[in-house]
Amino acid sequence: MKQIPLIDLQAQYQTIREEVRQAIDQVLDQGRYILGPEVKALEEEIADFCGVKYAVGVANGTDALLLALDAYGIGPGDEVITTPFTFFATAEVISQLGATPVFVDIDPKTYNIDVMQIREKITSKTKAIIPVHIFGQPANMDEIVAIAKEHDLFVLEDAAQAIGAEYKGRKIGAWGNAATFSFFPTKNLGGYGDGGMVVTNDEELAKKIRILRVHGSNPKYYHSMIGYNSRLDELQAAILRVKLRYLEQWNDARRQKAALYNELLKDTPVVTPYHAENRKHIYHLYIIQAEERDDLMKYLKDKGISTGVYYPVPLHRQEVYKHLGYPEGSLPNAEYMANRTFALPLYAELEDETIQYIADTIKSYYQG
Template identity: 75%
Template sequence: MKNIPLLDLKAQYQTIREEVRQAVDQVLDNGAYIMGPEVKAFEADVAAYIGVKHAIGVANGTDALLLALDAAGIGEGDEVITTPFTFFATAEVISQVGATPVFVDIDEKTYNIDVAQIRTKINEKTKAIIPVHIFGQPANMDEIMTLANEHQLFVLEDAAQAMGSEYKGRKIGSLGHAATYSFFPTKNLGGYGDGGMIVTNDDELAQRIRILRVHGSSPKYYHSMIGYNSRLDELQATMLRIKLRFLDQWNDARRDKATFYNEALANTSLITPFADDDRKHIYHLYILQAENRDEMMHYLKEKGIASGVYYPVPLHQQNVYLPLGYQEGSLPVSEYMSKRTFAIPLYAELDQDAMNYIVETIQAFYK
């Protein structure tokens, strides 16, 4: 029986092993471990890659969201509109700055926030929108920015799963007022530990974020804000610089493998991922829909194929957010998808034999 993981980080490491080891040795020889030259170089690399003026490295993707909201002045009494179909951090940071998350249901095809429903939630307390480019599929940014401009709202793109994806020829991260990335190891651009980044074209916002990440100080030991200790590690930066050079190649491989899955599974009752023609989906996760999801996943496990649920409980139904008053059925698409969606293995190094076995196993389940 085969043993196919959802993601194989060791296989990716073997493709760049020598470069990574040499880069780590160079950092250790230099002796600059915090906010050193590799962090500055990686920030410049990312800014150029995304097509923005500023990229600011921080400790992780959650901190990236938190510092961006704080720097934008979002706080007590404010409301921030976002999706309930995402990782908890997206809403968590809204609460951490003292604001209230307002959840809007998702589009059933893309799993992204349903822009048509955002307008109905905007009021005098609304200060920001956080669209999440879920699973690497870009959200409808034109309509989101039009709404935001009408109501003077701050737009923070949560691009944790979307490094390298594009919307109408522009890199995700260059469309809102700011965007955040996670370099958690499982991401398309993942480090060997935690890491995150904020990108923006706003000079003042960038300056506030740079001050916030070092305890609110500028210069050192002179504090103008209550800040955070959130710095991207020099070792992570040097390894991420190497990986960034391969990112488009790896994302293209994911897209090719997703196309294979789409075609091979077309004759089953599964619903395969939708991708808009004017957007570049990078398939951070390859998400399927199945009515009998749990049975399917159990069957795959028995055959040595890993799978995962993203996400089993929408954020508006998490215990911590029950006081917000959302009822069962209030966000029906998110609730429906949480019971049907699951991911199967997809990564650049996944070989054709493994993919054939996965497809044949799924087809056998239906037979």
């Protein structure tokens, strides 16, 4: 029986194999492996791609969040508003700095933070908002930015899943005070290892992050801050520069394949992704809802179709955050979606015939 993966990184690699190998050889021939010309060039290209002035490469997407918040000055006693329906790192970095994550429920259509509920969570301790452009669909950024300006709050876009997405014609990354990207291998722009980046128009913030990523030193061995060892290496940067040239093409392919899924599944009981107005959704993940999720996933697995749950436990209900006192039912939309959503296979190289098979298999499940 044919096995259909959730994502096929080998299929992508085969399309760019020679370019990637040439890029790797060039780095090895130069003999510069840390913060060299490839990182500098990638930073410039990502900044240009996002329409911002500065980009700073770091070791991973989690560090990108951590260093951006640290550079702004988030620390003990501060509160940071964010979504509970995201990967743990979004809240983890807040806690690592001694601050407190404050969770706001999600919009049940887009799965992004519900902007209508943000104001009621703002207190005198609130210092920042981290909207997450979940699954590749931008959050409602003009409303978030407006609220932040009213209360003098820092806006950090967690764009780990959304590089290339757009809100009202502007690239994600250009809306908040800063934004972060992850180059984890499965991302739309992924390396062959870990990597991350912060983008911003704030020169002082970018300068601080550059210092923080090298143990708080500038120049070397002269330390003005307690920093981190968080550097994007040359090999990953070189690989990412090759892939960046194809990103828009790959994102468009994802959008086309998502549209095919939507069409084929429209008359089934599953709920397909909602695409909000004025947004360019890049479908990092193709997420559907099903009342019978676990049973349907098992059925698909038996037919050779891989699926995945993102995310099974919302952050406010995680063991580590019990002390924050969010009882069951306190953020009902996030809890509802955690029990009913899952991802179907989606990547640029996925064949239409395979999507047809997946859709037919879902239909056969409901037809008994």
